[in-house]
Amino acid sequence: MNTTNSFLTPIVQTMPPSGIRQFFNAAEADPEVISLGVGEPDFVTPKRAIEASARALESGRTMYTPNEGLMELREAIAEYLYSRFQLSYEPSREVLVTVGGSEAIDLALRALVSPGDEVIIPVPGYVAYAPLVSLNGGRAVELELTAEQDFKLTADALQQAITPRTKALVVNFPSNPTGAVMTAADWLPIASLAIQHNLVVISDEMYAELTYVGEHTSIASLPGMRDRTLVIGGFSKAFAMTGWRVGYLCGERELLKGMIKIHQYTALCAPIMGQIAAIECMRNGQEDKESMKAAFDERRKMFVQGLNEIGLPCREPKGAFYAFPSIAGTGLSSQQFAERMLREAKVAAVPGHVFGLGGEGFIRCSYAASSGQLQEAVERIGRWLKSAE
Ligand code: PLP
Structure with a gap:
């Protein structure tokens, strides 16, 4: 029927x-x-962010922002990533403000995955990745992490999941749902494999600021990884801003251009009120x-x-x-x-x-x-x- x-x-x-x-x-x-x-x-x-946003709205700032986001926010994100995680991005071309980290994940997968491509997703993992890979006709390859390994990604396990069709690897540490984190030493062999097999890495670092043991390390900061990694971050978790819908996607300029094109046709820009609140958090909300x-x-x-x-x-x-x-x-x-x-x-x-x-x-x-x-x-x-x- x-x-x-x-x-x-x-x-x-x-x-x-x-x-x-x-x-x-x-x-x-x-x-x-x-x-x-x-x-x-x-x-x-934080109250200061609500007030800054309310003031801006009252003064008439209710319009679209540039597609890539307010320049002041892109600059603040670039400065933050550099000072906290030694990641260097040019604000005008390598930082895209998105509608939450969620849009960043969607854009990255849409721009990278062709039908038949395999994307390795360590699991237990965040629920959005696999359905979005499938939506593009790709194949989500679940790589099982174990409690015995503290739910960390190991090079042995990754090596076994890689095939000639593997296009990308998604990583999310600190992890939702396990709370696992990866150190620089843990990342090193993973980075070598990514380089050896020419993988692009989507690194969802939504919880970077909520690392309680040791320091957060981004895989993008390892030698040879910057230009093959897309870093995703946001304000929802660390600044309690889930409802404002602001996040970001950073990557090498030619790579990021692909995602910016899609964003221009779909979201246009992240909500201005959220962007203003995020600027206030970045500047004064530490x-x-x-x-x-x-x-x-x-x-x-x-x-x-x-x-x-x-x-x-x-x-x-x-x-x-x-x-x-x-x-x-x-x-x-x-x-x-x-x-x-x-x-x-x-x-x-x-x-x-x-x-x-x-x-x-x-x-x-x-x-x-x-x-x-x-x-x-x-x-x-x-x-x-x-x-x-
Ligand atoms: N990535 C992970 C790992 C998450 O846990 C979440 C939300 O739960 C998101 C991304 C989406 O966050 P946002 O509110 O910025 O879209």
């Missing part, structure tokens, strides 16, 4: 809906539920950022200890704001565990299978919630686990 669904392309028809949204919606529907499901800070955007980070770090330690104490083994997440405890000992699948925990303990988390191979046997809990909520969540889960024994 002809249904309206059949108007959609086969790829879109078979694309799975985001597994994260499913639990987010369920948590929203019941006010008693503590939601550790969605990956967003519980803080409000203290706000540090105090939110300190709060996340405190909650991270308390929450991870709590999970371990109630019998959900949890490695130390070194970055981002997610704990990824093992639920394998319960004998339930991650879907069953998350559904029952939501129904019976009134705590929402995301089942690990949503994040791809290797995610089964785990759940993702965001600790970007208040300490009180996190404590209460640990108590509820602990009581529920005991009663279910």
Whole structure:
């Protein structure tokens, strides 16, 4: 039978809906539920950024910006990447302001992936990459990371996933959902392989500022990597700006030109109010950022200890704001565990299978919630686990 669904392309028809949204919606529907499901800070955007944006809007700054973003913001991003991570980009041609990091991911994959190309995606990983590779007719090749390796990407595993069709590698450290980070020493053999096999690397560094153990290192800063890496960043996580929709994409100018062309036809520009708020955060929001980070770090330690104490083994997440405890000992699948925990303990988390191979046997809990909520969540889960024994 002809249904309206059949108007959609086969790829879109078979694309799975985001597994994260499913639990987010369920948590929203019941006010008693503590939601550790969605990956967003519980803080409000720094006041100074809200005020700067409101002032600009009041004065009539309500228009499009240049396609690439306000020059002042591009300059601030370039200065920041240079001073923090030794990455050197020319603001006028190598920095593109996007509609969140999300648009940056979409643009990078659209501009790079042709039908039949393989893109290696380490998993458990962020949910957006594989569907967007498929949308371009590419093949998302999941590379399974393991808890034994601390969910880091290793050269051995990468080598095995590379074929003559491999075009690109997507990396996301600090990782959503595992909290894993990669050091310069970890990156070195990965960079060698990327160069040896002529891969382009899409490095999603949304959580760079939320690195609690050691220092964030961008793979783009390794020798020979700058011109074959696209760096993605944003303001949603570190500056609690999820609703403003601003992020960025940086890369060698000829490479970035491809993404700018698509952006000119689709988004045109990121919202001006978000760009103005982001400028204020970059120029004057360092203290706000540090105090939110300190709060996340405190909650991270308390929450991870709590999970371990109630019998959900949890490695130390070194970055981002997610704990990824093992639920394998319960004998339930991650879907069953998350559904029952939501129904019976009134705590929402995301089942690990949503994040791809290797995610089964785990759940993702965001600790970007208040300490009180996190404590209460640990108590509820602990009581529920005991009663279910
Ligand atoms: N990349 C990762 C790894 C994320 O976790 C998220 C959001 O959860 C994004 C990108 C998208 O962020 P934005 O709000 O900047 O679009």
